[in-house]
Amino acid sequence: MGRIYTAALCIIGDEILSGRTQDRNVAQIAQWLNVQGIRLAEVRVVPDVEEKIVKAVNELRDENDYLFTTGGIGPTHDDITVDAIAAALEVPVVEHPEARAMLENYYARIGGELTEARLRMARVPEGADLIPNPVSGAPGIKVANIFIMAGIPHITAGMLEGLTGTLEGGNPLVSETVGAFVPESEVADMLREVMKRYPDTAIGSYPFFKDGRVGSNFVVRAEDGEVAKRCANELAEKLDTAGFPSVPGGI
Amino acid sequence: MGRIYTAALCIIGDEILSGRTQDRNVAQIAQWLNVQGIRLAEVRVVPDVEEKIVKAVNELRDENDYLFTTGGIGPTHDDITVDAIAAALEVPVVEHPEARAMLENYYARIGGELTEARLRMARVPEGADLIPNPVSGAPGIKVANIFIMAGIPHITAGMLEGLTGTLEGGNPLVSETVGAFVPESEVADMLREVMKRYPDTAIGSYPFFKDGRVGSNFVVRAEDGEVAKRCANELAEKLDTAGFPSVPGGI
Known part of the structure; x- marks a missing residue:
């Protein structure tokens, strides 16, 4: 790229x-x-x-x-x-x-x-x-x-x-965020699996506490916006299937 | 010290x-x-x-x-x-x-x-x-x-x-702050003069904009609290004399 x-x-x-x-x-x-x-x-x-x-x-x-x-x-x-x-x-x-x-x-x-x-x-x-x-x-x-x-x-x-616009740069890194009310430790293996299928992305996992509940936002970064979107969608589906409704854009 | x-x-x-x-x-x-x-x-x-x-x-x-x-x-x-x-x-x-x-x-x-x-x-x-x-x-x-x-x-x-309290340390650095609605450039020489008289202190100058007015906070740091206080007081007096009413504790 x-x-x-x-x-x-x-x-x-x-x-x-x-x-x-x-x-x-x-x-x-x-x-x-x-x-x-x-x-x-x-x-x-x-x-x-x-x-x-x-x-x-x-x-x-x-x-x-x-x-x-x-x-x-x-x-x-x-x-x-x-x-x-x-x-x-x-x-x-x-x-x-x-x-x-x-x-x-x-x-x-x-x-x-x-x-x-x-x-x-x-x-x-x-x-x-x-x-x-x-x-x-x-x-x-x-x-x-x-x-x-x-x-x-x-x-x-x-x-x-x-x-703005005067410095030589590469492709901007784009990110897609998916959130869920799930402790990150609960889905650590799921993240690893998804990461393996998308070697050109990096997934960051950011836990939070909100309104007394534990949750995590997962940020997929990639140079190719389509790849980031596919990766985030796959993660969202897996979260949904595991019983942690995903929130597009994060919580 | x-x-x-x-x-x-x-x-x-x-x-x-x-x-x-x-x-x-x-x-x-x-x-x-x-x-x-x-x-x-x-x-x-x-x-x-x-x-x-x-x-x-x-x-x-x-x-x-x-x-x-x-x-x-x-x-x-x-x-x-x-x-x-x-x-x-x-x-x-x-x-x-x-x-x-x-x-x-x-x-x-x-x-x-x-x-x-x-x-x-x-x-x-x-x-x-x-x-x-x-x-x-x-x-x-x-x-x-x-x-x-x-x-x-x-x-x-x-x-x-x-x-807290488990690490070996020295004397805590104490600070005294004086503020005034004056551009720091207006009193740069004054700061230099005061600094010279208090070699054991450091004076930081932090400009700000507030309610549409330009001002600066001056932070005197020293290991000896009395020295910091004397230095801050001297600076406050000089600011007052120059027509920039000083605000103890900063703005």
């Missing part, structure tokens, strides 16, 4: 590691990548420490077609992503003239001064292009195979919007 | 990487670790692929005092955490007699059969101890410096509860 494109995500932020902030970027970026035909292969969350960022960035960019980073591109002292990624790439940090112009326009429009701190947001690793930011002034940055995004999820969403 | 204890978290799960499931374990485990005097130093999310799990587990357990894993300890074909961690430690997988007894009791109580699939949940890397699971039948597992936890957040919460 052609080659598989992968991306990694490096989340840069003490606020995630301290438990202060609930991450929302993993799910958001994963879902966006699926649509581009790119699979999220690994995520790392690292602290605001340059050597940790450098190590993670270099490992992840080597192992994947694309690397996304979130966080650490603001104007304050703890925003060190640009410096760390420049260090990882062994290039200097330079001021990007277009980024400077964007910031000048933005602060002129909202009536603020372009202070030295704010100008930090025009700094990029040498050779970088900009990723438009439709929400606030500071752009994202693309350099080598790295996409440097904001930490605030709705700003990242705006940047992703602008990147 | 004594040595710093660190932990890493390895989240094992295609459901997180596919964007299907919103992770809740990072924040939950981070907050629990803070109370134990242990810092969450890194998180990785890896797919349900043995070699990827082995690599992440071996790197993270070497670099940290503790490694927590979540996910992949259920009864189905995609639950391969125990096998992967045994492979990482180069020990065989064995059946743990107490885990078997727990499962026997659990399924006798809820009126189910202890099938071969369910018995998979009694398998542990050789030399492991069990972590009680007050919510459902299958226990967590402790082996070497690795704590193997459930993927479902409220089951993990129950396991953490049982581990």
Whole structure:
């Protein structure tokens, strides 16, 4: 079915590691990548420490077609992503003239001064292009195979919007979900049997508790939507026959 | 102030990487670790692929005092955490007699059969101890410096509860938060000044949009609660003086 494109995500932020902030970027970026035909292969969350960022960035960019980073591109002292990624790439940090112009326009429009701190947001690793930011002034940055995004999820969403359709990907992975009020342990053998008959699919089994009842959702993933559908239908029939009425789309 | 204890978290799960499931374990485990005097130093999310799990587990357990894993300890074909961690430690997988007894009791109580699939949940890397699971039948597992936890957040919460106070830690990192309706770029220099005067603290700056207004929360973290408080107070005074009324505890 052609080659598989992968991306990694490096989340840069003490606020995630301290438990202060609930991450929302993993799910958001994963879902966006699926649509581009790119699979999220690994995520790392690292602290605001340059050597940790450098190590993670270099490992992840080597192992994947694309690397996304979130966080650490603001104007304050703890925003060190640009410096760390420049260090990882062994290039200097330079001021990007277009980024400077964007910031000048933005602060002129909202009536603020372009202070030295704010100008930090025009700094990029040498050779970088900009990723438009439709929400606030500071752009994202693309350099080598790295996409440097904001930490605030709705700003990242705006940047992703602008990147839609611009990355080379493979066939999007499609999924079909079947749910039933059955403990997954009750149907583990059934799952194994179905899996064997559909080697080009992966079936995930996700137990839950809902309204005091135990149940499971089974997610069939495949590159070929027809294959995923056939596999999910067969699983649904087997669940029905075993006395666990299946719910298309999951519970 | 004594040595710093660190932990890493390895989240094992295609459901997180596919964007299907919103992770809740990072924040939950981070907050629990803070109370134990242990810092969450890194998180990785890896797919349900043995070699990827082995690599992440071996790197993270070497670099940290503790490694927590979540996910992949259920009864189905995609639950391969125990096998992967045994492979990482180069020990065989064995059946743990107490885990078997727990499962026997659990399924006798809820009126189910202890099938071969369910018995998979009694398998542990050789030399492991069990972590009680007050919510459902299958226990967590402790082996070497690795704590193997459930993927479902409220089951993990129950396991953490049982581990509270049992891990050697340092001084808990305490934090004081000050908020203000000010763009962080407006006070970046102020933050730098305050930081210089309090070298034993870290100040995180977290911008937000709320009710149509731009603001920032500033989180001061330190091992010494008095130092954190003094630093936060000084920052609050400076914000007030600059015309941005500070809100203790953040916005």
